[in-house]
Amino acid sequence: MEKVNSTKVFIVDDHQLVIDGIQALLKDESDYTIVGTSQKATEVLDRMYDLNVDILITDINMPEMSGIVLTKQIKLRYPGIKILALSMFGDRHVIKEMIEAGINGYILKNTGKVELMEALEKVSKGQCFFSDEVTKVLVRSFKKEEEFSHLTNREIEIIRLIEQELSNKQIANALFISERTVETHRKNIFRKTGTQSVVGLLKYAYEHKLI
Amino acid sequence: MEKVNSTKVFIVDDHQLVIDGIQALLKDESDYTIVGTSQKATEVLDRMYDLNVDILITDINMPEMSGIVLTKQIKLRYPGIKILALSMFGDRHVIKEMIEAGINGYILKNTGKVELMEALEKVSKGQCFFSDEVTKVLVRSFKKEEEFSHLTNREIEIIRLIEQELSNKQIANALFISERTVETHRKNIFRKTGTQSVVGLLKYAYEHKLI
DNA sequence: TTGAGCATACCCAATAGCTGGTATTTTTAC
DNA sequence: GTAAAAATACCAGCTATTGGGTATGCTCAA
Incomplete structure (x- = not known):
């Protein structure tokens, strides 16, 4: 051998x-x-x-x-x-x-x-x-090369808060920004990750080790 | 051979x-x-x-x-x-x-x-x-035997469909039941698992290896 | 210095989801 | 054979999310 x-x-x-x-x-x-x-x-x-x-x-x-x-x-x-x-x-x-x-x-x-x-x-x-x-x-x-899915730090931060079960309003309070801003971030996150629901988003996040 | x-x-x-x-x-x-x-x-x-x-x-x-x-x-x-x-x-x-x-x-x-x-x-x-x-x-x-979380088979089935990103309506169609029934199941699931959002529910499901 | 990208913010309409009820029919268990 | 559990279904009202936009400062790099 x-x-x-x-x-x-x-x-x-x-x-x-x-x-x-x-x-x-x-x-x-x-x-x-x-x-x-x-x-x-x-x-x-x-x-x-x-x-x-x-x-x-x-x-x-x-x-x-x-x-x-x-x-x-x-x-x-x-x-x-x-x-x-x-x-x-x-x-x-x-x-x-x-x-x-x-x-x-x-x-x-x-x-x-x-x-x-x-x-x-x-x-x-x-x-x-x-x-x-x-x-x-x-x-x-x-x-x-990242073109479609480059999440910004702020966006990742928000994904993590979503994973923490915070609502848009709670996220807004936590980050001292308006609920509208959170909504915009969410929209961009969904667009960039190609997901349409929190569930899909979280699966994406787990897969891509964002959490 | x-x-x-x-x-x-x-x-x-x-x-x-x-x-x-x-x-x-x-x-x-x-x-x-x-x-x-x-x-x-x-x-x-x-x-x-x-x-x-x-x-x-x-x-x-x-x-x-x-x-x-x-x-x-x-x-x-x-x-x-x-x-x-x-x-x-x-x-x-x-x-x-x-x-x-x-x-x-x-x-x-x-x-x-x-x-x-x-x-x-x-x-x-x-x-x-x-x-x-x-x-x-x-x-x-x-x-x-289910003692701690006694989710029914139907409920687990529904959790899995939720994880598949189906909406209540889609779940209803998939299982040939009314959307109302799905809502009832969801309510029961949330109550039994002590969760309040899909996010929490899915984390629970992953932890308890329901998925 | 100009334009791209980011973070911020708002509006509106439509849809989905949650709460807290009640109630009937199967199934299962004793 | 009966009682409990599970699965089914509905209502009303409320809140949250989503998707369609638009828009303004700010920073950094070409």
Whole structure:
């Protein structure tokens, strides 16, 4: 199993089955050796110390510590480790944050073995790899670049107050502005986020981590 | 690979990686033969026809058709097929619905190979298998049985529709009841949950895993 | 210095949602 | 077989939200 020139891979995912799955997929690939796995992002940092890991495959949505935080920590303490993000979703903001955190690749869990191998190969060579869907999001994002959904600070502040169950009047009092102003902000918020109700807005806010 | 007495398994999951993973895990287990896989629940029904499947492993959260609907359909048309549900979450209501739909087992994706094998073994024998976490939910549910929030099924149904951003009128249309009835249900829901706005209600729903 | 973007503010009409009732018919449970 | 619980339905009135606008200072950058 251990091979001198093989790439050392470490897997972090809170779903053991995904870990086992990837492990099974890579078992026969002598180019890759899995040197460790973990269900908790929090314990990964210390385990990196003596393993000489080449590629860290990490889930993004994990309890306790997200893949984003983990990536930042890893890149800070072990800049040599390449990171391949593995996620259920191709959310624009998450992708953006992960890229800013310094990932080398981003694949979705609905991709298969072939793409995983391709991703590992590219990443191990120092190149980048993104799933088609992720690339699509990137391109779209690049084209419109915030154009339609750039919420101002004031708007985000108001979304948070809405989430606190304040009515327009209460928000107006809290911020020392007129109720009319709050109404205008709400209108702009709905327009920018493409939502039409508080419910939709809050789902948007949760998704985009505004709250 | 094909073995006469081996149990025939079919896997449905919208994440190809999970499929590949399970496939890899079962590759060396001669007791199980994977006779097919699919990323779309909608196409599974027809493919069951001549495969003589023993166990269907199905994800629950899938686009287009949920595992719940799929289970019901399968049980209707192929009552002999055993169904092992595979999910990210141990949501009380989903578990309940799946059990009502007739599943034989329910495991979480954060369980490993050992548990998967155990589950397959029990299910293939006609027994049931539930992950520890799922069992815990079942027991808790049995003990308190709605005690603290005793929302009725209808009420929960309505909460879910509210979460889907439907207005009272739309909910009324969707459920073939009068708008007045929906209003009454809403009143009762607010009273029972101790909330006063949709926002509060949804937070309550998320906390109590009603959604 | 001019224009874009932001925060502020107002008006009006229409719609939706909330409050606090009452009441009938099923269903379920004992 | 009866009583409780759930689901259904209606009314009236009130408040809040929404969507259509318009408009004024202010700041910052081209």
